[in-house]
Amino acid sequence: MKFWQAIAFTEPDQLVDFARLAEEFRFTGVTMGDHFVTPTRIDSSYPYTPDNVPWVQPNDPSPDPLMLTGALAQVTERLRFMVTAYVLPMREPLVAAKAISTAAVLSNHRLDLGVGVGWMKEEFQAAGQDFHTRGQRCDEAMAAIDRLMTGEKVSHRGAFYDIPECQLCPVPDQPVPILIAGHSDAAFRRAARYEGWLGAHYAVDELPPIAERFQKVWSECGRADAPRIVSPITDLGSLDDCKRLEDAGLTDLIHMPLTFQGIPASSLDDKRRAMESFVEQFVVPLGP
DSSP, rough: OOEEEETTTTOOGGHHHHHHHHTTTTEEEEEOOOOOOOSSOOOOOTTTTTTTOOOOOTSSOOOOHHHHHHHHGGGSSOOEEEEEEEGGGGSSSSHHHHHHHHHHHHTTEEEEEEEEEEEEHHHHHHHTOOOHHHHHHHHHHHHHHHTTTTTSSSEEEEOOEEEEOOOOOOHHHHOOOOOEOOEEEEEEHHHTTTEEEEEOSSSSTTTHHHHHHEEEEEEETTTSSSEEEEBSSOOOSSHHHHHHHTTTTOOEOOOOOOOGGOOOOOOHHHHHHHHHIIIIIOOOOOOO
16 A cells, blocks of 8 residues: 655645655655635535535645646655646646646656546636536546647547647656546546546545445446555544555555644644654554
């Protein structure tokens, strides 16, 4: 199992040092969320908490994750960067392709991209994008971006986007690993076209049945290989929990940010202690 450290909501002036600490503690990488803005009023139902109320607050820092990848890659050597998850249908495909390719190149192929269709209608409205067609537009945008990322001269004409023949440069010389977020059957089918599935802060007891549903869809879509399954876990308490999750198919576990541990703001020393404790309890005993 691989272990990642979430840096969502980290104080911006601590991001560089936090990333360096994550590398020092031998985490596989760090994960970053994606929000343009947080509307003052949110009526949309959040699908990942029992009360359907989102944890994010308007004043929680949320830097652009691909710009952050490019910046943090310059002060680290092996640390990977994962976006959890990039809300693709809030962006035009050319804009997204340029940002993804630039981050992948500047990080020297250390980018893992989680892609989601989003849940917050109010944010789509603020971005001037149609919330109701987001799934269809995500599929079409991903198809266009896949072609653009080849670096060849390509064009695209679909139901939502019309891109004349053009060439994207620079592009990475190896594919960016793609994970799909969301736990609907449509999200699972989308994930079966890529590397695997990205979960959203589930409890230990919640993840196995969801992972089983995904693996069933994965097989029904003709995939014979084992999928990559990545998720934060909100209540990890023991090595037995880790082993149970690994048996359920979890390949990458994300250590939640301190914000989700009841600490709304923290010093760099707080973060060091939290990571060190996690590593000593889970990473070292399980080995590489």
